[in-house]
Amino acid sequence: MQIDRPDVVAAVSAAFERYETALVTNDVATLGALFRNDPLTLRYGITENLYGYDEIQAFRSARAPFGLERTREKTVITTYGTDFAVASTLFYRASLVGKVGRQMQTWVRFPDGWFIVAAHVSVIPNQDGA
Secondary structure, rough: OEEHHHHHHHHHHHHHHHHHHHHOOOHHHHHHEEEOOOOOOEEEOOOEEEOOHHHHHHHHHHOOOOOOOOOOEEEEEEEOOOOOOEEEEEEEEEOOOEEEEEEEEEEEEOOOOOEEEEEEEEEEEEOEEE
């Protein structure tokens, strides 16, 4: 198995950036298009555990569309072979004073493209003092 093939990293990076843009602009349709439409898809959020695509979409549709701007650092995308990847990043929001957010996504390439099949978001005290 080849780890971090440049073409696969580029494809997942593009999908990840598309997700980021959709997230901060509250583009619910694009966010939905990037998660695998499957009852097995899951997302553990800061305050919610969502099982299945329908629960994820219901959460996204009900979410307030403000305060979504953020900055990121230490984004790491690692690919395994041609069909599996993990994307991880730290994020900061004005509303998270003294805290850092952590986001991890598991991406899988299906015949119709790359999709998130599992995601985890959490917030902890910022140990770097920022």
